[in-house]
Amino acid sequence: MVCIFVSRDTFPEVLYRKLSEVGLVKAYNFGKPAWLTVGIPKEELKRAAAECDAMVVFVGDIVDSEVLSHAKNLKIISTVSVGYDHIDVAEAKRRGIVVTNTPEVLVDATADLAIGLLLALARRIVEGDRLIREGRAYDVWGALMGSDIKGKRAGIVGLGNLGTAIAKRLLAFGAEVVYWSRTRKPQVEFALGIKYLPLDELLATSDFVIVSIALTPETRHLMSWEKFSKMKRGAYFINVARGAVVDTEALVRALREGILAGAALDVYEEEPLPHAHELTKFPNVVLTPHIGSAAVETRAKMAEVAAENVVRFFRGQRPLYVVE
Numbered sequence: 001m002v003c004i005f006v007s008r009d010t011f012p013e014v015l016y017r018k019l020s021e022v023g024l025v026k027a028y029n030f031g032k033p034a035w036l037t038v039g040i041p042k043e044e045l046k047r048a049a050a051e052c053d054a055m056v057v058f059v060g061d062i063v064d065s066e067v068l069s070h071a072k073n074l075k076i077i078s079t080v081s082v083g084y085d086h087i088d089v090a091e092a093k094r095r096g097i098v099v100t101n102t103p104e105v106l107v108d109a110t111a112d113l114a115i116g117l118l119l120a121l122a123r124r125i126v127e128g129d130r131l132i133r134e135g136r137a138y139d140v141w142g143a144l145m146g147s148d149i150k151g152k153r154a155g156i157v158g159l160g161n162l163g164t165a166i167a168k169r170l171l172a173f174g175a176e177v178v179y180w181s182r183t184r185k186p187q188v189e190f191a192l193g194i195k196y197l198p199l200d201e202l203l204a205t206s207d208f209v210i211v212s213i214a215l216t217p218e219t220r221h222l223m224s225w226e227k228f229s230k231m232k233r234g235a236y237f238i239n240v241a242r243g244a245v246v247d248t249e250a251l252v253r254a255l256r257e258g259i260l261a262g263a264a265l266d267v268y269e270e271e272p273l274p275h276a277h278e279l280t281k282f283p284n285v286v287l288t289p290h291i292g293s294a295a296v297e298t299r300a301k302m303a304e305v306a307a308e309n310v311v312r313f314f315r316g317q318r319p320l321y322v323v324e
């Protein structure tokens with residue numbers, strides 16, 4: 001009987017139902033709300049790697065070479081996410097283990113959140129909410145002046161599915177959209193009317209910088225102090241990709257030195273972001289707890305795709321999305 005380990009028992013029900021078609025599902029029970037922690041204990045992952053044929057994991061479940069060294073019969077790792085930086089894909093490949101993910105179905109929800117964060121920053125929505133809850137006096141004319149989006153330049157760092165979806169939304173707001181990406185995308189430039197710029201030029205001229213690039217060894221700390229110091233003074237910075245694309249200390253320095261008018265983040269180098277972290281001290285910083293794809297319908301689709309990847313694999317078909 002095929003053994004399928006699932007790293008939590010709180011995924012949408014469809015995931016367990018589908019997986020049961022091809023094997024015996026063993027779901028890990030956190031024993032406390034999963035959102036109080038990120039990822040399951042390494043010992044559990046090692047045990048799963050040793051005992052099971054398939055593992056279904058989520059962001060924060062670190063499947064590194066140490067975990068994989070315990071793999072005996074493991075054949076497939078299916079992550080319920082598009083990002084797979086929590087999995088040592090090279091080591092998995094070396095061992096003949098297939099890695100699958102769930103791109104596309106989460107793009108719109110995450111792009112929506114990016115726009116939500118951008119609007120929250122530009123129009124100081126969270127500060128306004130705080131002001132009212134704290135019962136502070138304000139003058140309706142002059143309080144919490146923000147920035148237009150129309151006519152401003154928005155620079156997208158990493159034009160994959162997510163970056164493209166963010167670009168489309170920003171164009172609808174009347175922003176001028178520019179991008180930098182590893183691979184230039186002439187078709188997208190042509191179709192959307194957006195412009196490619198070298199990264200430094202994008203940073204120096206954009207009023208909003210939105211990071212939507214995958215985390216890889218090449219992009220780790222891409223946003224270093226050297227990059228932040230080149231940004232246009234008074235720009236807004238948004239990261240919905242992965243925390244480690246940004247050097248957090250450099251970001252804090254850019255905020256402290258007034259290079260940035262504000263920052264909005266959904267992802268952090270360390271998750272959950274430690275309580276009372278330096279970033280929480282800035283009124284002009286908006287923080288969300290990695291909720292890019294956290295919409296009921298989107299998560300259900302992700303769960304279905306992650307399960308379908310495994311089901312296809314054990315039926316001898318190619319999974320929907322294999323990480324190459």
Ligand code: NAP
Pocket residue numbers: 082083084103104106107110157158159160161162163181182183184212213214215216218219240241242266267290291292293
């Ligand atoms: P995607 O379509 O696969 O795009 C990946 C992007 O990363 C592309 O821009 C690609 O550049 C770039 N990239 C990949 N490897 C690179 C490398 N070695 N060096 C430089 N650039 C590299 O994925 P997506 O749907 O756009 O998502 C992008 C990332 O957003 C995901 O990897 C994930 O970490 C993150 N994400 C976060 C949330 C959330 O909850 N906050 C939700 C969804 C996604 P080129 O195409 O130009 O080569």
